[in-house]
Amino acid sequence: MNAQDVLNFLQDNPDFFAEHPDLLAELNVPHDTGAAISLTERQIATLREKNSQLQAKLSELVGFGEENDAISTKVHRLTLSLLRSESFESSSQSLYTHLLEDFAVPHVQLRIWNSILKRPLPEFVEVSEALRFEAADLQHPRCGPATAGEILEWFGEDADKLRSWALIPLRRDAQVFGMLALGSEDPQRFFAEMGTLYVERIGDLVSAAVLRYVG
Incomplete structure (x- = not known):
């Protein structure tokens, strides 16, 4: 069995870790610091990183929206002025x-x-x-x-x-x-x-x- 076989197995059996919860605590993966952490901790760290990225993207989109609203308001004022x-x-x-x-x-x-x-x-x-x-x-x-x-x-x-x-x-x-x-x-x-x-x-x-x- 090679790495691809393991990957295929886990994709085909998404409930595997739910059925074997003790295994999550036993598995260790390398961390950026070089220390080994459990798979659960690594998942949490990954989710936090993704959440941080999503928050940054959301803030960027909100900024664009506010900028567009401000421009739209200015165009509206110009329109009213030209109409008068x-x-x-x-x-x-x-x-x-x-x-x-x-x-x-x-x-x-x-x-x-x-x-x-x-x-x-x-x-x-x-x-x-x-x-x-x-x-x-x-x-x-x-x-x-x-x-x-x-x-x-x-x-x-x-x-x-x-x-x-x-x-x-x-x-x-x-x-x-x-x-x-x-x-x-x-x-x-x-x-x-x-x-x-x-x-x-x-x-x-x-x-x-x-x-x-x-x-």
């Missing part, structure tokens, strides 16, 4: 205020094109055709290092400070009519592998809010 806005100017101001104060995003730029509404505001400054095509190709927000180019220039004097950003296309059905750019000095604030669910939802909210005015 009665003009493009008040909508954009609400957006900037909530992103800065609630979401702690230090740099925000909004650009609109193909708009019926015209205003002498930074949001309506003309963008290049190349950028419009680039934005149209975005199926989801793009997060990652802030790179040189036309979008970086939107941030003016703050452009040199940016290390990461999230570029969020604004859509009218399937057509992209603008972009929301969020910038940070922290290179890890927006990174390529991050989840973008809430970022996409903010993009949907902003799109719906400004479409009431830009046509």
Whole structure:
């Protein structure tokens, strides 16, 4: 009989130790300390280790849940604020205020094109055709290092400070009519592998809010 035979026997006879309880006290197995302990003690130690691992995992999941709840609450407040806005100017101001104060995003730029509404505001400054095509190709927000180019220039004097950003296309059905750019000095604030669910939802909210005015 080899080790596999013993393993197979115990798996096929799960009540073996229940029928021979004295054997548990007689069996000794090596411990991490080098001392021999009974099989029962080893089982208890193993269960404690597994319990500790499960507790750590549970704490991690609770932390994720609390973080998601906090973000969801912030998105809700932004939604209510945009719904109460009665003009493009008040909508954009609400957006900037909530992103800065609630979401702690230090740099925000909004650009609109193909708009019926015209205003002498930074949001309506003309963008290049190349950028419009680039934005149209975005199926989801793009997060990652802030790179040189036309979008970086939107941030003016703050452009040199940016290390990461999230570029969020604004859509009218399937057509992209603008972009929301969020910038940070922290290179890890927006990174390529991050989840973008809430970022996409903010993009949907902003799109719906400004479409009431830009046509």
